[in-house]
Amino acid sequence: MSVTESKAKTSVKTSKKNVKPAEAAALKEALEAAQIELVPLSALIKSPLNVRTIPYPVESVRELAESIETIGLIQNLVVHTLPEGMSGVAAGGRRLAALQLLLTENRIDAGYQVIVKRVSDELAVVASMVENNQRVAMHPAEQIAGFRKLSEQGKSPAQIGDQLGYGSRHVQRMLKLAHLAPEILELLANNTLDVEQCQALSLESDQARQVQVYEQVKAAYSTVSAHLIKRVITETEISVTHPRFVFIGRETYEAAGGVVREDLFSQEENDGTADRVLVDRLVMEKLETAALAIELNEDWSWSIGRENPLQNYGEDRENYLLLPVPEPQYTPDEQQRLDELYATQAATETYEDEAAIQVLIDEIESQAAHRQWTDEQKASCGVVACLHNGELCILRGIQKKVKTPGEADAATQATSRDLHVIDRKEPDAAEGISLPLLKKCLPNAHWLFRLPWYNSHRKQWP
Known part of the structure; x- marks a missing residue:
């Protein structure tokens, strides 16, 4: 699983590591212990825990549908229990899409029996992220959504990183992007914005202000670069590496009520900006x-x-x-x-x-x-x-x-x-x-x- 620029300019380094043996073994053990079930297609829906949000390529779904109609479904889906007797597909979204295509074209019926394995909600997220890593490369917007779901389950960045083979700092950065305005994340998912631009927008914590800054830069310049976005957000601020800020010290600044705007995406540790007026005082x-x-x-x-x-x-x-x-x-x-x-x-x-x-x-x-x-x-x-x-x-x-x-x-x-x-x-x-x-x-x-x-x-x- 890797994070790439949405506009295919340059790759974004992700600190990707191999999944730890203990975590891989735990997931493998859970899947091996799960019993094979047959569930009617009508009882299957895409899980809200499935981290993939970008539609699958139409041609790849059709090719898989043709294969399933010819030789059947070879690999089981991974599901978890949803209310009202439904099962959410956490891993196997493209297979579900292919089956639903066959259903809409009346090539199978709603009672078609689908082989599945059932896991807990927690493992459903992990299984979804691991599978999407092994299959079609995850879009940054999907990775952000996946990390957010794991975080909402109470997992720390270090725990998420250990499970999925990422450095904790990379997870922290992606969770920072998870707090972007829904409109901004939609632009990322649609490849209108790239990760670098979103990183710059994440310097602003207020979601309404994020959208306002994007629209402001878009209207004023021919290119909405990350540099211009950052400049608009921090134009009244001073870097924490500036000699004036160093002179007073961060402890004094924060004791006076100052808040450092952290830049998690900087190459320097603990980088950020501070209120220039307060620093001057x-x-x-x-x-x-x-x-x-x-x-x-x-x-x-x-x-x-x-x-x-x-x-x-x-x-x-x-x-x-x-x-x-x-x-x-x-x-x-x-x-x-x-x-x-x-x-x-x-x-x-x-x-x-x-x-x-x-x-x-x-x-x-x-x-x-x-x-x-x-x-x-x-x-x-x-x-x-x-x-x-x-x-x-x-x-x-x-x-x-x-x-x-x-x-x-x-x-x-x-x-x-x-x-x-x-x-x-x-x-x-x-x-x-x-x-x-x-x-x-x-x-x-x-x-x-x-x-x-x-x-x-x-x-x-x-």
Whole structure:
């Protein structure tokens, strides 16, 4: 049994495995134990548990009918008991269709005795899926219906997968498609939509909205691609892999009432999208909290959280003056520890080890530098917490410019040459790295030494 694109473009990987021996043995044992029965054709109908919903090819049904009329029914049907004395055919739907064709053409009568074996409702679904796998390849819509029936019987995705030889993730994905709007599933069954398009529509849980999105994309574009469907559904959302979402964390997002729109069909585990407005609010709350904590702990006069680091142009240049970061003054213990870390770092062989040591160096240097801010500076300056490349960036020693209307232009010209902007993460991974070590680690990074960033730090390197 395989899932294929309805429009025969490319196959959809199904994680198909062989049916487990234990499951195959259980089904085989049940069928072998079942007694052969003769049931009149008039008492047989297609079972509601039969997973095949796509009509059989007319020619194949007629060919089978001719064979049955000539030599009789060779293989029994598998049925289960229905109300009012009826029996539902779970496996053998094409044979039933052939018999009913013979009946409509008066080539047999309604009392024609059909050989059957009777099984439980639970085994009826399994038998139907296994037989359809062995016969004509199941249509995706049929597989979805079959998995849904097994799920309604209380089986977990893992149990369904074990019975039928599929990975549990594949079963989860098909059960996700089972919640599509009936109109969408009908389009899939009619080959108007393919599996990939349905996967994109399944990102929307509201069935009315699914239909609306399909009609919207269909009306606006010549091709209803899965990409366009997904874009319409998630246009106001942000990926859970986006640095802003990673910054706040999924736990915080969900605690605030946020819901992640899971994408079971992504190649990445736990992929999905989140409410962009809520993420933006939580980012600002986290930045403001971080800024306030530093203000209170270090006795700065004010603090703010903002999206981006302060820049040396535009409104930032007109409104703020960033004081130079004081040179760190190390205690004897700190200096000894730094010397040890530098020596260890110089002997490392991997960038990962070097980066881990650099974190320790940065912590010592940042603490030493922060101690050098004077009480007078803290009384007149504040702290900004912002995001830089998805990480928390703390800027200390920020002075608000106070100007009278008449002095605004002159003050801007007088101070613009002296504005010192330090845009760095907390702590700055660049500080504390000697120039020889930087050249050793980045032998091909000669272009780096031509950047303003290099010139602003060069004075700190021996």
